[in-house]
Amino acid sequence: ELPDGLETIEEGAFGYTQISAITIPGSVNTIKTEAFSLCPQLESIEFLPSPTQTPLTIACIKRDLADYGPFENAYFKSIKLNRELVYVDPDGESFKADQVDEGILYNRNTNSSVSITIGGQVSTFPEYMLSGLKFTSLTIPGTVTVIGHNVFNECTSLTNLTFEPSPTGESLTIGANWGEFFTRGIFADCPLKAISLNRQIEYGIQAGGTGVFSGHSLEDGITLGEQVHTLLSNMFNNSGITSISIPATVMKIRDYAFCNCKKLSSIRFEASAVPLTIGFQSASDLADQVGPFYQSPLTNIYVNRELVPSESYADKRDQTDEGIFSTSFDDAVVTVTLGENVKTISDYMFTGVKMQSLTIPGSVTTIGNDVFIGCDELTSITFEASPTGEALTLGYNTDDENSPFLDSPLTKVNLNREINYTLENIDLDADDEGIFSEKPLTDGVTLGNQVRTLSPYMFSNSGITSLKIPATVEEIKDNVFYNCESLASVRFESGTEPLTIGFQPGSNERGPFYQSPLTNIYVNRELVASETYAAARDQWDEGIFSTSFYDDDDPKVTVTLQGNVKTISDYMFAGVQMETIWIPREVETICKGAFYYCSRLYGMTLAHSGTYPTLIEDDIKSDGGGAFKWTLLNDPDLNNNERWIALEDGSAENLKMFRTGTNWSYYAYIIQAQKKN
Numbered sequence: 001e002l003p004d005g006l007e008t009i010e011e012g013a014f015g016y017t018q019i020s021a022i023t024i025p026g027s028v029n030t031i032k033t034e035a036f037s038l039c040p041q042l043e044s045i046e047f048l049p050s051p052t053q054t055p056l057t058i059a060c061i062k063r064d065l066a067d068y069g070p071f072e073n074a075y076f077k078s079i080k081l082n083r084e085l086v087y088v089d090p091d092g093e094s095f096k097a098d099q100v101d102e103g104i105l106y107n108r109n110t111n112s113s114v115s116i117t118i119g120g121q122v123s124t125f126p127e128y129m130l131s132g133l134k135f136t137s138l139t140i141p142g143t144v145t146v147i148g149h150n151v152f153n154e155c156t157s158l159t160n161l162t163f164e165p166s167p168t169g170e171s172l173t174i175g176a177n178w179g180e181f182f183t184r185g186i187f188a189d190c191p192l193k194a195i196s197l198n199r200q201i202e203y204g205i206q207a208g209g210t211g212v213f214s215g216h217s218l219e220d221g222i223t224l225g226e227q228v229h230t231l232l233s234n235m236f237n238n239s240g241i242t243s244i245s246i247p248a249t250v251m252k253i254r255d256y257a258f259c260n261c262k263k264l265s266s267i268r269f270e271a272s273a274v275p276l277t278i279g280f281q282s283a284s285d286l287a288d289q290v291g292p293f294y295q296s297p298l299t300n301i302y303v304n305r306e307l308v309p310s311e312s313y314a315d316k317r318d319q320t321d322e323g324i325f326s327t328s329f330d331d332a333v334v335t336v337t338l339g340e341n342v343k344t345i346s347d348y349m350f351t352g353v354k355m356q357s358l359t360i361p362g363s364v365t366t367i368g369n370d371v372f373i374g375c376d377e378l379t380s381i382t383f384e385a386s387p388t389g390e391a392l393t394l395g396y397n398t399d400d401e402n403s404p405f406l407d408s409p410l411t412k413v414n415l416n417r418e419i420n421y422t423l424e425n426i427d428l429d430a431d432d433e434g435i436f437s438e439k440p441l442t443d444g445v446t447l448g449n450q451v452r453t454l455s456p457y458m459f460s461n462s463g464i465t466s467l468k469i470p471a472t473v474e475e476i477k478d479n480v481f482y483n484c485e486s487l488a489s490v491r492f493e494s495g496t497e498p499l500t501i502g503f504q505p506g507s508n509e510r511g512p513f514y515q516s517p518l519t520n521i522y523v524n525r526e527l528v529a530s531e532t533y534a535a536a537r538d539q540w541d542e543g544i545f546s547t548s549f550y551d552d553d554d555p556k557v558t559v560t561l562q563g564n565v566k567t568i569s570d571y572m573f574a575g576v577q578m579e580t581i582w583i584p585r586e587v588e589t590i591c592k593g594a595f596y597y598c599s600r601l602y603g604m605t606l607a608h609s610g611t612y613p614t615l616i617e618d619d620i621k622s623d624g625g626g627a628f629k630w631t632l633l634n635d636p637d638l639n640n641n642e643r644w645i646a647l648e649d650g651s652a653e654n655l656k657m658f659r660t661g662t663n664w665s666y667y668a669y670i671i672q673a674q675k676k677n
Contacts, residue, residue: 002028009035011090014042026050026083031070033059033090040108042074047081049121055084060095060102069097069106069128076107076133082119087126096127100154103128110134113157118144125151127175142166142199149175149204151186158190160220163197165227171200174212185210192216198225203232211235211257218242224250231257233279248272248305255279255310257292264296271341275306278324280313289316291326291348299332301325301353304339309346320373323348330354333377338364345371347395362386362417369395369422371404378408380443383415385450391418394435401426402433410439416448421455431460431482438462447473454480456502471495471525478502478530480512487516494564495525501544503533511546511571519555521545521576524562529569540596543571550575552599561587568594583607589614594627602632602643606658609649615663633667645671 002009004025011032014022021044024031029050036042047056061068067089087104089095097103104126114135120143127148130138137160140147145166152158163172177184188210195213203212211234213222218241230252236244237259243266246253251274258264259281269276282289307324309317320326325336326348334355338345340363347368350358357380360367365386372378383392397406401423413436421428421435432438434457436445441464449472459467460482466489469476474497481487482504490513492499504510527544529537540546549555557578561568563586573581574596580603581595590613595601606612617626628634632643647654650673659668 008032011035012037014039020044022046023048024056029054029056031056031058033061033070035059036071036074037061038073039071040073040075042071042107043076043109044078045071045074045076045080046078047083047085047119049082049119053121055086057086057088057092058104059088059090059092060097060104062090067095067097067102069101069103071105071107072101074107075109076105076114077109077112078115079105079133080117080119081105081122082117083121084123085126085129097131097150098127100128100131100150103131103151105129106132110154124148127151128153130155136160138162139164140172145170145172146204147172147174147186149178149186151175152190153177155187155190158187159193161187161190161192161195163195163199163201163225165198165225166200169227171202173204174201175204176210183210185212185214187213187216190216192218194218194220195222196225197222197228199227200229201232202230211237214238216240230254233257234259236261242266243300244268245270246276248274250276252276252310253278253292255292255313256281258296259292260295261293262295262297264293265298266300267293267296267298268300268302269305269307271304271339273305273341275308277308277310278313279310280317280322282312282316288319288321290321290328291323293324294321294326294328296327297329297332298325298327298334298353300335302337302339303342305341306343307346307349308344314346317348320348320351320370323351323371325349325353326351327353330374344368347371348373350375356380358382359384360392364392365390366393367395367404369398369404371395372406372408373397373399374407375405376407376409378405379410380412381405381408381410381414383417383419385416385448386418389418389450391420393420393422396421396423396433402430403435403437403439405436405439406432408439410436411441412443412445413439413441414446414448415451416446417450418452419455424455428456431457431479434458434460434480436462441465453477456480457482459484465489466520467491468493469499471497473499475499475530476501476512478512478533479504481516483515484513485515485517487513488518489520490516490518491520491522492525492527494562496564498526498528500528500530501533502530503536503542505532505536509536510541511543513545514541514548516547517549517555518545518547518557518576520558521573522560522562523565525564526566527569527572537570540571540574540593543574543593543596544569545576546571546574547576550577550597550599552577556600567591570594571596573598579603580605583613585609587613590616590627592616592626593629595631595633596627597630598628599630600632601628602638603646604633604644605646605648607648608658609647609651609654610657612658612661612664615661617663617666628667633670643670646674647671650674 015037026048125147131153134157139162142164177188233254245268352374359382362384468491571593585607
């Protein structure tokens with residue numbers, strides 16, 4: 001036992017002795033050369049902390065043919081290092097080890113396990129300090145600021161590694177496994193399985209294409225703490241990492257951090273209001289640059305912060321394999337969850353990702369171009385409402401300038417916010433270019449109360465079967481429902497403001513639903529043709545609900561009008577195969593051809609009392625009726641029991657008013673107080 005107050009352990013002091021354990025007092029400032037030479041029984045050593053924080057200077061052993069560490073013949077099973085060590089040669093000059101057996105703690109026990117404890121006064125691991133030792137776990141205190149080269153060479157038992165947080169937040173500079181012919185990561189010889197990294201580390205030297213944890217199995221996981229702000233280039237490349245959670249403190253992920261991580265299936269970006277800049281795998285080392293996780297079989301992606309491509313990444317990104325989550329794997333279903341801190345989904349972000357559903361939070365304000373190319377498993381998408389009511393800017397597929405969901409077999413859409421479709425400002429003029437063009441939509445479309453506009457070709461050629469249009473929708477643009485051959489039911493919800501609706505323009509213009517086999521129509525708001533639509537509408541197949549399904553053997557149609565309807569516009573229901581219609585008292589005008597060629601229409605009920613709607617008919621007597629032309633109401637071959645116009649107010653006064661009213665008088669003989677069988 002050494003006395004407290006001892007300052008120097010002299011040359012050869014314990015050489016050639018049988019000591020098995022020793023404790024070095026904190027008062028010792030110098031250990032001279034050969035102090036512990038040839039101590040084969042020495043199994044335990046403890047360096048107590050210095051009361052004055054003074055480093056301990058310790059000399060190597062110099063022989064004729066080689067240099068050795070001061071404990072080269074010991075057989076350590078326990079090392080407790082609680083103070084800083086300064087390595088010198090026998091003359092007191094700085095010494096830098098350059099091979100394994102020159103390490104400051106190197107000893108002859110290279111086969112059995114060693115317990116190593118590092119204390120809070122240690123700030124530096126000199127070169128080769130722990131080389132050759134067989135320890136399975138190590139905790140590096142936050143006081144350590146430098147780990148020199150080759151510290152862990154031939155540490156072939158080290159599986160668990162913990163980096164404690166720095167008390168000052170200072171980064172740890174870490175060296176490499178420096179060889180004569182090539183350089184590798186400092187832990188290249190260690191079969192690391194578990195890492196707890198609770199502070200920022202920086203490279204003292206970049207080990208070629210090898211990162212600090214490259215090539216390790218990491219099968220028991222990696223934990224990143226709150227002092228980590230940057231994931232270094234090549235940090236985990238070629239490792240067996242299976243999952244990782246990236247804390248909010250991480251501000252940057254450099255290039256190649258996850259290159260060739262072929263087992264990485266789950267990644268989680270924790271919540272942060274601050275963007276994270278992410279690099280990629282650039283073309284300097286690959287035939288073509290790819291996204292940061294391209295070789296990873298991701299099946300679970302959670303993002304709750306803004307991810308921003310680095311400047312060089314953003315400049316070079318122009319193909320489908322270069323998105324942030326683009327992947328070469330297409331044989332597993334992927335779950336993607338986006339949190340409320342995500343504001344931008346960048347170009348190509350999810351190309352090739354085999355997700356089946358996606359919810360886009362209301363916080364997202366921009367979805368870039370080519371985001372969903374190759375997402376051929378995506379069947380359900382939800383756009384959540386914006387907390388501020390802000391519209392979502394949505395990009396498109398730039399290859400052919402068409403739908404952003406070109407490759408996605410969408411069957412269900414929940415759209416709860418307004419969308420500004422960027423293609424509309426460029427060249428939206430074909431029926432495969434709408435947002436949801438050519439999608440099955442067999443499980444339905446739901447529109448929420450933030451939707452104000454349905455953009456051109458929005459549902460063209462889709463399999464949509466029914467749709468409720470909320471009162472918030474102000475405009476339906478041209479060709480929205482072009483060629484929707486399965487659309488059987490449309491409902492315009494109650495609204496006091498008019499809705500402007502477009503049509504199908506062209507050399508042979510049609511009404512907006514012309515190809516749809518509508519069997520159920522519900523309208524509880526004013527529908528107003530757009531300016532160009534109103535100017536072009538001049539024949540029966542151009543009405544709002546005009547349809548190509550107008551033959552007698554086509555399905556019967558139910559039409560319901562409610563109190564917010566004031567005008568039944570030109571040709572509005574032309575060709576619709578309804579049998580009866582109820583006209584609410586709020587209807588003020590029935591326009592030209594409104595029910596033209598409704599060949600099954602034999603009965604009409606009017607809720608008016610004391611006034612009647614203006615009935616606009618051209619050449620009513622000579623032409624056989626305008627608004628009701630080619631309906632059963634105008635069929636002279638039917639008797640008065642087979643066709644009727646009934647008044648809910650059947651008073652004599654009301655009957656007289658209708659029977660003598662302008663244009664209504666033509667139908668006086670079938671205007672009655674109640675419907676007849």
